[in-house]
Amino acid sequence: MSILASPPLPAATGRPTISCAARRSTSPAAARHDDWLRPHGSVRSRMVNGYLSLVAPRAMAAVELIPPAFAPAMVTTLRPAVNSTLVALSPTPRGTTARPVSVSVRGTLPGRPVEHVRGEWVYGPDVERPVDPASASIIYYLHGSGYVVCSPRTHRGLVSRLSQRTSRAVFSLDYRLGPRYHQPAGGDDTIRGYHWLLDLGYRPENIVVAGDSAGGHLALDLLADNHRTGTAQPGGMVLFSPLLDPTFGLAVNRQARGVRDPIIDAAAAARFLELYTGRVQRDDPRVIAPITAGMSLPPTLIQVGAREVMADDARGIYDELRVAGGFVQLQEWPDQGHVFQMFPYLTPESRRAVSEAARFIRGL
Numbered sequence: 001m002s003i004l005a006s007p008p009l010p011a012a013t014g015r016p017t018i019s020c021a022a023r024r025s026t027s028p029a030a031a032r033h034d035d036w037l038r039p040h041g042s043v044r045s046r047m048v049n050g051y052l053s054l055v056a057p058r059a060m061a062a063v064e065l066i067p068p069a070f071a072p073a074m075v076t077t078l079r080p081a082v083n084s085t086l087v088a089l090s091p092t093p094r095g096t097t098a099r100p101v102s103v104s105v106r107g108t109l110p111g112r113p114v115e116h117v118r119g120e121w122v123y124g125p126d127v128e129r130p131v132d133p134a135s136a137s138i139i140y141y142l143h144g145s146g147y148v149v150c151s152p153r154t155h156r157g158l159v160s161r162l163s164q165r166t167s168r169a170v171f172s173l174d175y176r177l178g179p180r181y182h183q184p185a186g187g188d189d190t191i192r193g194y195h196w197l198l199d200l201g202y203r204p205e206n207i208v209v210a211g212d213s214a215g216g217h218l219a220l221d222l223l224a225d226n227h228r229t230g231t232a233q234p235g236g237m238v239l240f241s242p243l244l245d246p247t248f249g250l251a252v253n254r255q256a257r258g259v260r261d262p263i264i265d266a267a268a269a270a271r272f273l274e275l276y277t278g279r280v281q282r283d284d285p286r287v288i289a290p291i292t293a294g295m296s297l298p299p300t301l302i303q304v305g306a307r308e309v310m311a312d313d314a315r316g317i318y319d320e321l322r323v324a325g326g327f328v329q330l331q332e333w334p335d336q337g338h339v340f341q342m343f344p345y346l347t348p349e350s351r352r353a354v355s356e357a358a359r360f361i362r363g364l
Helices: 043-065 068-089 156-166 185-200 214-229 249-256 266-277 311-323 348-362
Strands: 018-021 097-109 112-123 138-142 169-173 207-212 236-240 300-305 328-333
Touching: 043 266, 043 348, 068 266, 097 185, 112 156, 112 185, 138 156, 138 185, 138 214, 156 169, 156 348, 169 185, 185 207, 185 214, 207 214, 207 348, 214 236, 214 311, 236 348, 249 266, 249 311, 300 311, 300 348, 311 328, 328 348
Parallel strands: 138 169, 138 207, 207 236, 236 300, 300 328
Antiparallel strands: 018 328, 097 112, 112 169
């Protein structure tokens, strides 16, 4: 493993890499999983992803045949089935406790005197509810969605495993999705949820923001807003297959170069994202969050599947954080697809990656 003080951006070759910048991590002495350093993933992961690559992207590409006027109704109709499938593929560990949250808070936007924070507290097996927020360490989780599907329920299994391995309670946010809501509704909900946690008494340095896919985009938006408003940044950040560009331009270009994700068709995914983003411009600061030198940035771990279509998004986030002076690690896991950490029964790398993420969090 190489640890570089100022490394170059990893090449988009699909080779397993780990890159670090700015300072070393101090993880506790525990078993490490170095699968991302190997030239290939497990035989099981290659078989599963090989099969999925023959089926899933073609099915998703059929979206291109649907007239745009019918796309919102189709997403709304199919969302329950998609969510149920994800719940089945990402089971919640026995002994998990989930406590729903729906609270009203004072509004911060014009014309909205009352706003809401929704989600759920998740306590993995043997993890107890914090007694004193001021001394408790927690995780603030932002689920992936393509901004149109998923919920805290679909990600409860992954969140519980992260809770169990870190011995931390997790607040999993339920943010607004398209096609009913539009950019930046999810980002506003994310910012509101973070401030709600601070108002409850949780200290920012004891909060780790974690998220996958679109949740990674929301996490960056939160950092940018904290910088604008002078709000203290969280103590750490962990991103699984994060989205940088919600126009999906990076992913479409990567697919055009011949990289095929085992599950996602980039052109079809871009159509879904437009139901939330509309035809936004990349120079909108709520679209591509500005990460610049001089910002206070939390130590960050990024994990991405080397086969996935959004790998360039992960590399772009890594590069922005590195150039801005932040401490950031990038792990590319060979032969893995999008948010593989969510599916422990599909690939053995899933459990190992979550354990590595937990190791990073415990070392903060």
